[in-house]
Amino acid sequence: MEFDWSIIGEAMPALFSGARLTILITIAGLVGGLLVGFLAGLMRAYGNAFLNAVAFAYVELIRGTPIVVQVMFIYFALPVLADIRVNPMTAAVTAIVVNAGAYIAEIVRGSFLSVHRGLKEAGLALGLPMWKVLVYIIGPVAFRRMIPPLGNQFIVSLKDTSLFIVIGVGELTRQGQEIMAANFRAVEIWSAVAILYLLMTGTLTLVLRVTEKRMRIL
Amino acid sequence: MSIVEFRNVTKTFGPVVVLREVDLNIDKGEVVVLIGPSGSGKSTLLRCINALEEINGGDLVVDNISVKAGRSQVRHIRQEAGMVFQQFNLFPQMTALDNVAFGPRRVRGVTRAEALEQAKALLAKVGLAERGHHYPSELSGGQQQRVAIARALAVKPKLMLFDEPTSALDPELRHEVLRVMQALAEEGMTMIVVTHEIAFARQVGTRLIFMEDGKISVDGNPAALLANPENPRLREFLQHVH
Ligand SMILES: Nc1ncnc2c1ncn2[C@@H]1O[C@H](COP(=O)(O)OP(=O)(O)OP(=O)(O)O)[C@@H](O)[C@H]1O
Numbered sequence: 001m002e003f004d005w006s007i008i009g010e011a012m013p014a015l016f017s018g019a020r021l022t023i024l025i026t027i028a029g030l031v032g033g034l035l036v037g038f039l040a041g042l043m044r045a046y047g048n049a050f051l052n053a054v055a056f057a058y059v060e061l062i063r064g065t066p067i068v069v070q071v072m073f074i075y076f077a078l079p080v081l082a083d084i085r086v087n088p089m090t091a092a093v094t095a096i097v098v099n100a101g102a103y104i105a106e107i108v109r110g111s112f113l114s115v116h117r118g119l120k121e122a123g124l125a126l127g128l129p130m131w132k133v134l135v136y137i138i139g140p141v142a143f144r145r146m147i148p149p150l151g152n153q154f155i156v157s158l159k160d161t162s163l164f165i166v167i168g169v170g171e172l173t174r175q176g177q178e179i180m181a182a183n184f185r186a187v188e189i190w191s192a193v194a195i196l197y198l199l200m201t202g203t204l205t206l207v208l209r210v211t212e213k214r215m216r217i218l
Numbered sequence: 219m220s221i222v223e224f225r226n227v228t229k230t231f232g233p234v235v236v237l238r239e240v241d242l243n244i245d246k247g248e249v250v251v252l253i254g255p256s257g258s259g260k261s262t263l264l265r266c267i268n269a270l271e272e273i274n275g276g277d278l279v280v281d282n283i284s285v286k287a288g289r290s291q292v293r294h295i296r297q298e299a300g301m302v303f304q305q306f307n308l309f310p311q312m313t314a315l316d317n318v319a320f321g322p323r324r325v326r327g328v329t330r331a332e333a334l335e336q337a338k339a340l341l342a343k344v345g346l347a348e349r350g351h352h353y354p355s356e357l358s359g360g361q362q363q364r365v366a367i368a369r370a371l372a373v374k375p376k377l378m379l380f381d382e383p384t385s386a387l388d389p390e391l392r393h394e395v396l397r398v399m400q401a402l403a404e405e406g407m408t409m410i411v412v413t414h415e416i417a418f419a420r421q422v423g424t425r426l427i428f429m430e431d432g433k434i435s436v437d438g439n440p441a442a443l444l445a446n447p448e449n450p451r452l453r454e455f456l457q458h459v460h
Pocket residue numbers: 231234236254255256257258259260261262263
């Protein structure tokens with residue numbers, strides 16, 4: 001068979017719009033996931049028994065179930081249970097928020113707790129309240145340690161958006177699938193889709209590398 | 219006038235009793251040197267003073283405030299009782315100057331410019347005027363410990379607590395830290411120092427306390443005690459340290 005470049009040219013506008021949606025879901029999902037993850041991670045690390053248990057249950061629930069099941073639940077089961085309408089885009093973003101949040105919680109917990117106990121004591125001994133110790137002393141040290149595992153999670157979440165094909169969100173994989181169904185040019189289309197994913201993850205990796213270089217890991 | 223007052227203080231870690239009904243008064247201006255075998259409770263006694271450890275029985279009053287008085291009172295005690303740790307515990311993401319300026323800025327609410335000005339003076343005082351822009355990882359152990367002393371002083375405490383400040387240092391770096399501590403004592407700072415530096419106890423200390431098994435077993439004048447340790451266990455301990 002011959003690789004037909006014109007097929008890719010024709011498919012590009014649709015694939016680009018799919019990629020744009022992929023990026024949108026990823027960014028919105030990760031912003032929310034970071035918020036949820038920091039909250040849950042700090043609850044795990046420093047919360048009382050109750051907060052700790054709540055965060056623990058959340059993390060275990062999410063880590064113990066596949067993301068496809070999670071998004072199906074949000075899209076199909078939640079409307080039945082709670083009588084709310086969820087559009088595919090909202091379901092997709094929510095799934096990333098909830099899913100990435102659980103993994104980020106573990107990253108946050110681990111890196112805060114990995115900071116030497118002496119730093120916390122030095123901060124407290126100056127007369128600071130605990131929240132200032134976390135914000136000004138432990139947080140900045142922990143944050144630097146979080147960058148490599150967070151980068152990993154960002155890439156996983158970006159690729160996880162492809163699973164939202166199951167609820168019909170028009171992201172990159174879905175767009176590829178639809179064009180393929182019409183023209184049966186599997187080689188050209190899936191090559192183009194793969195390269196677009198590589199461009200996105202590659203850019204992310206580059207940004208993370210630069211950030212890591214600019215911050216001294218402590 | 220007492221600045222630290224242990225009243226029948228007991229401290230336990232689970233089943234382990236670490237401080238046994240300790241009574242101790244420390245006055246302003248005293249330089250108390252605390253010695254004793256490993257595990258006798260020296261660090262714990264020190265850490266109870268600024269409430270890094272919570273006491274289980276009795277009462278402990280620092281600068282007229284009980285360590286049991288509540289969070290904001292405890293923070294006040296900590297501001298009045300500066301602490302220097304064996305492992306320095308400098309903030310690694312900050313330069314020496316920012317480490318020293320940190321307390322005044324975040325605890326006392328001083329402006330950044332003013333705090334840095336003050337930090338420069340304090341670094342000069344501990345002999346590190348030239349090292350302000352270095353990060354802790356770029357400093358020797360002795361230099362780090364002197365920055366740590368400056369950091370504690372920056373909050374203007376009435377009392378300084380030292381937990382084996384020279385134990386993590388190579389012998390040739392110890393004297394630079396001890397010199398700074400001696401200068402501080404000569405300015406009249408109230409100090410409680412856990413250390414194995416017997417020469418420091420003799421020359422700088424105004425009081426020597428020997429702890430054993432969670433209790434104070436000898437308490438007196440350093441020169442007299444070191445010249446003639448009547449307590450047999452103190453005598454034996456001193457033979458090991460020398
Ligand atoms: N956080 C803790 N949890 C449980 N036990 C502890 C804790 N801290 C100290 N201990 C115990 O309390 C006792 C006294 O410890 P402490 O550190 O006060 O002794 P020390 O006199 O400072 O000894 P060293 O000379 O080795 O520093 C020891 O038996 C120690 O094992």
